[in-house]
Amino acid sequence: MAEGETESPGPKKCGPYISSVTSQSVNLMIRGVVLFFIGVFLALVLNLLQIQRNVTLFPPDVIASIFSSAWWVPPCCGTASAVIGLLYPCIDRHLGEPHKFKREWSSVMRCVAVFVGINHASAKVDFDNNIQLSLTLAALSIGLWWTFDRSRSGFGLGVGIAFLATLVTQLLVYNGVYQYTSPDFLYVRSWLPCIFFAGGITMGNIGRQLAMVS
16 A cells, blocks of 8 residues: 555444444334333233232233233333333443443343342242331342442433332322232332332343444
8 A cells, every 4th residue: 555545444343233233223223122022021021920929909800810911011111121221322322431341141131130030029028028128129229230230320320210110100009000019108119119220220231232332
């Protein structure tokens, strides 16, 4: 190559995941669809645990059998999962702080497993009172964030998601859409924000992994 000539930059290399799709709109749509179906699946599994233990009660005409759920729960959870999963990497880019901590699928799968375990504990483990259960789940949820996230933006978004989701749930229960047995935090269980916080961190990790560019 002659002197003075500069080598033209080659095409930007992308990771082996959805980030390899060059169109931004298509990339966003695919990630949103994947996150939606992940959220629907988790909602069906986790809501089933709560129903089996009579933690949440739906009107008899809403649920035909123990293997079904209120029709609106999975799509609502799927939509929320898509929004959360797309929001986390967007906030990272806006803050100029790309999240690089434990960015591999094995770590994401472990995070999902821990989240399912936390939700399972809320329905299966018996404590003397709800305060002990709430404190335990709060510690586990913060431990999940510390183990798989550790970012200030992730913690802040998790807290915001927990607040908004708990507020919406309070309104739904107040209007008789469904109810919680033995509520101790207005109309819901006091440990519910911990579940929402852990769920936000988990979906954020999945969203970050799908958006990863190496």
